Amino acid sequence: MARPVWTGVLSFGLVTVPVALYTATRSHDVRFHQLQRGTSDRVRNKRVNERTGREVDFGDIVKGYEVTEGEYVIVEPDELEQISPGRSKTIDIGGFVDLAEVDPIFFDKTYYLGPRGKEYAKVYALLVEALEHANKAGLAMFSMRGKEYLTAVRSEGGLLELHTMHFADEVRDPRTEVDNLPEKVDLSEQEVKTAEQLIGALAIDWEPEDWHDTYEEQVRKLIEDKLAGREIAVSAGPEPEATNVIDLMDALRRSLDTAREGKAAERAKKPSGRSAPAAAARTPKTTGGKKSTSAKTATATRATGKKRASATGAQQLSQLTKAELYKRATDLDIPHRSTMTRDQLQEALEQAGRPRRAAS
Structure with a gap:
C-alpha cells in the first residue's frame, strides 16, 4: 500500500473525519542522466558564483528579489520560514459549489482522500454519498509543504478526491495570450449542421485504457533498438496539410461519409440475432459422381x-x-x-x- 503524503482532519460544519491524502497519479516518463559525449562520465549541475566562477555552498545562498536590473531585496531563508503557512492539520470546507460551474482549467493536481481508520468509515461514506447526489465539490484552503492551496473535494467512484486548484490570477486571459483568435466568422447553417453531424458520427465512449503515450513508447523502443545494435531510421514523417477554406464543405461531407x-x-459486425439465410442452410444435392463446378469456375x-x-x-x-x-x-x-x-x-x-x- 502507498504511504500517505499528508494526514489530518476533513471537516464540514460540525462534522469531522480523520483522513489521509494519497497521490493519485504517477509519471511514466523515461528518465535520462546527462553524460559527456563520447564518455560515460556523468555531468552534474553545481551552484556557481556568476561573477567569480567559484562553487558556492548551499548554506551561503540567500534569496534575492530583483527590483531593478542588478538591484535586489535580500530575503533570508528563515524569514520566509517565519511567514510560511506551515502544515495544515485540517481541510476545513468553507462552502460547496456545483461542479458544472468550475472550469476544468482551474484544476491542477489530483489526490485521493481516504479515512484513517475503519471506525471513521460511516462519516466518510456519508460525505461521499452526499457529494455524489448533490454533484457538488467542497472548497477549502489547505497548506502542505510550505505552500498554501485552494482545493476542491469531490466524490468520484465511491471515494473522495482532492484537487489542488489554480487561483483566478494564475489563469491567463486567452485573448491576450493567443494570436489569431476569431472575433466573428460567418458560418453557413449547412456548415455548422454538417460539422455537428460529423461530431455525432465520430462520438465514442471514454475508455482510458485505449489511449497511450505514443512518444514514451517510441523512446523505449529507441533504447531497445540501440541496445540491440539495430539500425535506427529517423524521419519527421508527412507534414499535415491545413483544410482549404474554399473546400471546407467538401472536406466536411467526405469526412462524414467516411465516418x-x-x-x-x-x-454489420455485431450479431443481429436473426437466423441464417435459407440458402446458406440448404444441403447441396449430390451429382452422381460428376463435378458440380468446372476448374475454371473454382479458380x-x-x-x-x-x-x-x-x-x-x-x-x-x-x-x-x-x-x-x-x-x-x-x-x-x-x-x-x-x-x-x-x-x-x-x-x-x-x-x-x-x-x-x-x-x-
Whole structure:
C-alpha cells in the first residue's frame, strides 16, 4: 500500500473525519542522466558564483528579489520560514459549489482522500454519498509543504478526491495570450449542421485504457533498438496539410461519409440475432459422381474469395479506434506512425497487409 503524503482532519460544519491524502497519479516518463559525449562520465549541475566562477555552498545562498536590473531585496531563508503557512492539520470546507460551474482549467493536481481508520468509515461514506447526489465539490484552503492551496473535494467512484486548484490570477486571459483568435466568422447553417453531424458520427465512449503515450513508447523502443545494435531510421514523417477554406464543405461531407461507413461496418459486425439465410442452410444435392463446378469456375471462386478477404480486412480495420490501429502499426514497426492520422494509419496497415509482387 502507498504511504500517505499528508494526514489530518476533513471537516464540514460540525462534522469531522480523520483522513489521509494519497497521490493519485504517477509519471511514466523515461528518465535520462546527462553524460559527456563520447564518455560515460556523468555531468552534474553545481551552484556557481556568476561573477567569480567559484562553487558556492548551499548554506551561503540567500534569496534575492530583483527590483531593478542588478538591484535586489535580500530575503533570508528563515524569514520566509517565519511567514510560511506551515502544515495544515485540517481541510476545513468553507462552502460547496456545483461542479458544472468550475472550469476544468482551474484544476491542477489530483489526490485521493481516504479515512484513517475503519471506525471513521460511516462519516466518510456519508460525505461521499452526499457529494455524489448533490454533484457538488467542497472548497477549502489547505497548506502542505510550505505552500498554501485552494482545493476542491469531490466524490468520484465511491471515494473522495482532492484537487489542488489554480487561483483566478494564475489563469491567463486567452485573448491576450493567443494570436489569431476569431472575433466573428460567418458560418453557413449547412456548415455548422454538417460539422455537428460529423461530431455525432465520430462520438465514442471514454475508455482510458485505449489511449497511450505514443512518444514514451517510441523512446523505449529507441533504447531497445540501440541496445540491440539495430539500425535506427529517423524521419519527421508527412507534414499535415491545413483544410482549404474554399473546400471546407467538401472536406466536411467526405469526412462524414467516411465516418458513416465506419459506423455501418461496425453495426454489420455485431450479431443481429436473426437466423441464417435459407440458402446458406440448404444441403447441396449430390451429382452422381460428376463435378458440380468446372476448374475454371473454382479458380474464379478462389479469386473472388481473395478479393472478399481483402475487402473484409479493410472493413475490419475501419472498425478499429485510432489507438487500436496504432498498436497494430507498432507491432508491424510501421515508420512515421506517431505522426499519422487515423485514416493514414488504416491505409498504412492495409498496404502492409498486401502481398508484394516478386521482382521480375
